[in-house]
Amino acid sequence: MDENGAKILDSWFRCQICQDYFTAPVLIKTCNHNFCSECIRRHLGYQKQRISFTSQCPTCERDCCPTDLIPNHILTHMLDAYRQSSLEHCRQQQQQRSPPAQLWGRR
Numbered sequence: 572m573d574e575n576g577a578k579i580l581d582s583w584f585r586c587q588i589c590q591d592y593f594t595a596p597v598l599i600k601t602c603n604h605n606f607c608s609e610c611i612r613r614h615l616g617y618q619k620q621r622i623s624f625t626s627q628c629p630t631c632e633r634d635c636c637p638t639d640l641i642p643n644h645i646l647t648h649m650l651d652a653y654r655q656s657s658l659e660h661c662r663q664q665q666q667q668r669s670p671p672a673q674l675w676g677r678r
């Protein structure tokens with residue numbers, strides 16, 4: 572996979588609200604956008620207080636409500652696998668970047 576592809580893939584696993592990897596991702600079934608359970612609930616709660624009973628998806632601004640949220644178990648598993656593989660990737664890169672042998676010989 573090239574670097575650009577990796578970035579796009581990475582963005583799939585990030586929540587638009589906190590910009591971090593999903594924590595307990597939920598899917599808004601009306602528009603198919605994913606957010607952390609906590610982020611979207613906080614967002615919907617926040618909107619509810621300000622604008623009487625209409626809530627919108629932060630990404631597409633389509634109306635949604637907490638009952639439209641369903642836990643996205645598939646995404647949870649995909650995220651687990653993705654994090655595992657990127658950790659693996661980092662480890663491999665670190666090994667490649669280990670200091671050259673002559674450094675260890677110096678006193």
Ligand SMILES: [Zn+2]
Nearest residue numbers: 586589607610
């Ligand atoms: Zn989030």
Ligand SMILES: [Zn+2]
Nearest residue numbers: 602604628631
């Ligand atoms: Zn949406």
